[in-house]
Amino acid sequence: xxxxxxxxxxxxxxxxxxxxxxxxxxxxxxxxxxxxxxxxxxxxxxxxxxxxxxxxxxxxxxxxxxxxxxxxxxxxxxxxxxxxxxxxxxxxxxxxxxxxxxxxxxxxxxxxxxxxxxxxxxxxxxxxxxxxxxxxxxxxxxxxxxxxxxxxxxxxxxxxxxxxxxxxxxxxxxxxxxxxxxxxxxxxxxxxxxxxxxxxxxxxxxxxxxxxxxxxxxxxxxxxxxxxxxxxxxxxxxxxxxxxxxx
Numbered sequence: 001x002x003x004x005x006x007x008x009x010x011x012x013x014x015x016x017x018x019x020x021x022x023x024x025x026x027x028x029x030x031x032x033x034x035x036x037x038x039x040x041x042x043x044x045x046x047x048x049x050x051x052x053x054x055x056x057x058x059x060x061x062x063x064x065x066x067x068x069x070x071x072x073x074x075x076x077x078x079x080x081x082x083x084x085x086x087x088x089x090x091x092x093x094x095x096x097x098x099x100x101x102x103x104x105x106x107x108x109x110x111x112x113x114x115x116x117x118x119x120x121x122x123x124x125x126x127x128x129x130x131x132x133x134x135x136x137x138x139x140x141x142x143x144x145x146x147x148x149x150x151x152x153x154x155x156x157x158x159x160x161x162x163x164x165x166x167x168x169x170x171x172x173x174x175x176x177x178x179x180x181x182x183x184x185x186x187x188x189x190x191x192x193x194x195x196x197x198x199x200x201x202x203x204x205x206x207x208x209x210x211x212x213x214x215x216x217x218x219x220x221x222x223x224x225x226x227x228x229x230x231x232x233x234x235x236x237x238x239x240x241x242x243x244x245x246x247x
Contacts, residue, residue: 041140045159048139049168052079053176057142059184066182074182076192082171085186086201090170090245092210095238096231098131101170102245106132106161107154133157135173167247174198179209181217193221207235 059075066073082090094101100108112128129137136156141149160169179189186198189209194201201209208221211231219228 041156042159044140045156045163048172049164053139053172054079056138056176056184057140058138058178061143062178062182075184076182076188077175077184078187078191079175079185080187080198082167082174085171085174085198086206087245088201088203088206088239089174089186089198089209091239091242092203092206092235093131093170093174093213094242094245095235096207096210097134097213099238101131102166102247104130104132106130106157130157131173132161132169134177135169136160138176138178139172165247170247177213178216179213180221183216189221203236203239204232207232207239210235 055077059077063073063075098108100111108128108130111130114128133153136159137143137149137153140156141152160172164172175185175187178184179186180192183189183192186201186209190196190198190201190205193209194205205221208224208228211224211228212219212221219225221228224232
């Protein structure tokens with residue numbers, strides 16, 4: 001009697017399912033990175049509300065640029081409380097850089113739209129960035145025009161407006177921005193250009209510093225060109241309309 005031999009079907013091994021997919025891992029990683037970024041950025045924003053900003057990315061970039069170009073690496077930065085900085089300089093930068101500084105919440109959308117429209121027509125004007133935006137960029141970010149940097153600039157602008165307030169923003173701004181080649185902050189600029197303390201700047205001297213802010217390494221606050229002298233005169237006129245600064 002013949003025995004029927006049945007061939008056993010190979011048993012399928014259960015496919016081991018991965019606990020998480022590749023995309024899930026990437027999402028979790030990005031989420032953790034965002035949490036770390038938010039935590040670290042908020043920490044430094046809160047810290048700089050009370051502690052002087054010792055160094056900015058632009059200071060490092062300028063030092064590297066000068067080193068690569070074979071120039072002398074000159075660096076001058078002296079932090080001064082806002083009460084030790086002339087009100088004339090505070091008025092001058094408002095008149096020159098951001099006329100609605102005391103009114104807006106970090107962004108002057110009217111100025112931004114005007115800058116965009118004129119740029120589309122090929123006209124040469126200053127950008128629409130407020131003092132708050134410039135402060136956020138100078139303290140926390142790098143120079144450039146990428147969408148990433150502009151997005152981060154907006155993020156830090158909102159943070160410093162909420163955490164710092166106008167008075168602290170002005171204090172950090174006047175102590176951190178570039179006011180000459182290797183010259184950062186009001187005190188260093190007053191000493192460099194006028195050989196005096198920032199507290200003693202006259203309206204014309206303050207206007208001289210404010211006038212070169214668009215390109216502080218190109219222009220001079222003293223022995224200035226006709227272009228800068230005209231800017232000084234215009235800034236002094238506008239300063240008279242600023243009135244008392246109430247932060």
